[in-house]
Structure formats: structure tokens, C-alpha cells
């Protein structure tokens with residue numbers, strides 16, 4: 161280990177990092193990896209792809225985060241997989257542990273029910289800690305304080321093709337806030353009340369949004385579409401904005417990150433729907449990418465926002481911009497789900 165900055169931060173200077181002869185005017189950006197020690201082989205797999213297809217040209221630094229201290233093995237192997245600077249840090253407990261207002265007995269009962277219904281990660285506590293962390297906390301980590309952009313990298317993903325330009329610079333040049341590669345549908349039973357709570361927020365704060373229509377179906381319900389956040393390149397300024405924070409707090413207070421199983425992907429996407437415009441979103445459709453069993457191949461040679469947000473992955477989960485344009489302001493925000501929304505429209 162090169163040196164220890166604080167009891168919970170280990171830093172390795174890479175040969176092509178900040179203090180090397182490699183001269184490239186990088187954006188203030190980093191690759192953010194949340195990982196468990198047990199996932200080291202899967203992370204190495206992702207890093208190999210990511211370095212070969214993209215980062216070997218730019219040497220953006222990595223920041224690894226974990227709720228438990230990284231092992232020497234994890235740090236030795238992953239820092240050897242890149243020439244960039246690499247930092248490892250612990251997540252503050254208050255960013256990871258369930259908040260005190262959540263009733264753990266009620267959580268247990270709810271999780272049993274989710275499991276019975278066969279919901280993926282239905283009774284997992286750590287999975288919920290992870291998605292809540294990704295929804296409302298990772299960008300508050302002190303190591304990210306001076307950064308403008310992040311690129312989230314997950315274990316066991318593929319990057320199929322060379323990414324021959326600096327995506328961070330492209331984000332900045334095009335003044336983009338959020339970039340995605342796959343747009344697909346969430347499992348409805350993980351987010352029974354996320355949509356209602358999003359509408360309550362929109363009404364309460366009088367949000368007038370044009371992008372939210374991307375997430376609305378013909379019956380004014382949530383169409384379940386979301387940017388798949390295991391790939392995510394975005395502006396930290398946006399996540400740190402008062403708006404985003406107030407939306408996160410509004411959602412968090414319901415306790416439903418725990419009582420239900422709200423994913424960070426639909427949360428980020430609906431926040432984008434509330435606060436961003438289509439021009440702020442970059443569909444990086446020139447990136448070949450796989451996570452789990454979903455993949456996409458590049459269509460164009462250059463990223464564009466002209467194409468439909470069409471991830472070309474199978475009809476059941478594929479999302480496209482709905483033809484029918486819905487005025488978001490006509491969506492009722494009262495307690496109703498689908499049926500009451502229908503009767504109001």
C-alpha cells in the first residue's frame with residue numbers, strides 16, 4: 161500500500177495518475193465502484209473491459225467504496241489492473257445504515273411478503289441499503305467533493321467496443337447532465353408506491369416538467385421505464401442540488417426504500433423526469449454494453465439525443481418514447497394508483 165490518508169482511506173498513486181508525466185487535461189471526474197470484497201474477480205473483469213475500451217487513453221482515477229474495509233487482496237489486485245490513481249474508502253455508517261425512523265419489525269414482515277411473492281432480492285436488507293445509498297448518499301462521500309462527473313462501474317459488465325472519445329468531455333461540451341445506455345422496465349412489485357409519491361412531490365412543489373412524460377403510460381400510470389443505472393455517467397452538481405435532495409428526502413421519509421424495494425435506477429430516472437429536460441440527457445447509443453442478461457450494441461458512431469431511447473433488448477422490457485404526449489400537469493397526484501388516475505383524466 162502506497163500510503164494511508166486517513167484510517168478509512170487508502171490511496172495508490174498509479175503510474176499514469178495525477179503526478180505522472182502523462183499529460184492530459186482530464187475533467188474533474190472519477191470512476192466510482194461500489195463493491196464487496198467477495199466480488200473482486202467480477203470487478204477485475206469489468207476493469208479489464210473498461211480499461212481496454214476506454215480508460216487506457218485517459219487514466220481517469222477510480223474511487224472504490226465499501227461498507228466494510230477493503231481487504232489487502234482486493235486493493236492489491238484492483239490497483240494492479242489500472243495505471244490510474246486508485247482510492248479505497250469506507251462508507252460512513254450514517255450513509256449506509258437504515259435510518260432510525262424505519263420500523264424494523266414492519267420491515268421484517270414486509271420482506272417476508274416480498275420473498276413469498278418471489279420479488280428479486282425481496283428479503284435482502286443489504287440490497288436495500290445499497291439502493292438507498294445509491295439513491296441518496298454516494299455523491300455525498302467526501303472523496304467526491306471536488307468532482308464534477310462520475311462514471312459508475314459495476315462488477316461483471318462488458319464494454320464491447322472501443323469508446324474512442326472522452327465521454328466526460330462530451331458531457332461537458334454538450335452540456336449534458338445524465339448519460340445512459342440501456343432504458344428498460346422496472347419490476348412493478350418492487351415499487352408499488354414510488355409513482356404516487358413522485359406525483360405528490362410534483363404537486364407539492366409545483367414541478368412543471370416536460371421530461372416526466374417519458375415515464376407515463378396511456379393510463380397516466382408509471383410505465384416502469386428507467387435508465388439502467390449500473391451504467392451511469394452523470395453530473396454530481398445535479399445530484400447535489402437542492403432539488404434532487406428535497407426529492408430524495410421526500411421519498412426517504414416514506415421508509416419505502418425498506419418497506420418496499422425502491423431501486424436507485426427508477427429514483428434517478430424519475431428525478432430526471434422531474435428536474436431535467438430531454439436536452440440534458442445523453443443517450444450514449446454508441447457504447448456496446450452488457451450487465452446481467454441485457455446488452456446493447458452501438459447503433460451510431462456518435463452519441464446523439466435524436467434517436468428514441470430504444471435499447472433494442474427484447475419487447476417485454478424495451479422502452480420507447482410514447483407516441484402519445486401527455487401533459488404532466490394533468491396527472492392527478494392523490495392517493496390513487498392506476499384506477500383512480502384513470503377516472504380523473
Ligand code: GDP
Nearest residue numbers: 194195196199225226227286287290314315390
Ligand atoms: P444488481 O445489479 O441490481 O443485481 O445488484 P448488484 O449485486 O450488482 O449490486 C449493485 C452494486 O452494489 C454492485 O456494484 C455491488 O458490488 C454493490 N453492492 C451490492 N450490495 C452490496 C453490499 O452489501 N456492500 C457493498 N459494499 N456493495 C454492495
Ligand code: MN
Nearest residue numbers: 314315390451
Ligand atoms: Mn449489478
